[in-house]
Amino acid sequence: MYRTKIFLKDLTNVKQFAAMTAKYDKLRINLISDIYTIDAHSLIGIISLDITDPMILELPDTDAPEDFLTDLAPFLYSEEEAAEAQA
Numbered sequence: 001m002y003r004t005k006i007f008l009k010d011l012t013n014v015k016q017f018a019a020m021t022a023k024y025d026k027l028r029i030n031l032i033s034d035i036y037t038i039d040a041h042s043l044i045g046i047i048s049l050d051i052t053d054p055m056i057l058e059l060p061d062t063d064a065p066e067d068f069l070t071d072l073a074p075f076l077y078s079e080e081e082a083a084e085a086q087a
Helices: 011-022 043-047 066-075 079-086
Strands: 002-006 030-033 036-039 055-059
Touching: 002 066, 011 043, 011 066, 036 043, 055 066
Parallel strands: none
Antiparallel strands: 002 055, 030 036, 030 055
8 A cells, every 4th residue: 555645736736637647547546635535537536625735645455656656746745835825
């Protein structure tokens, strides 16, 4: 299992994230926000979450492949970026 925090700062970032996850269609990727868990491949599912707060990205079945970690890097949560987006 792999878990990390991500932050999607705006709708453009959400679309970029959904496009990135589409490349890994065989990989089970969940997004967890509050009490909700959705399939991270679903753009509509992601939009339905509260993107003003960081979310947990989870790969429940496996460790994260190296290429996935590289593609995920721009979306990883950083407190500075989150504060900037909320200002």
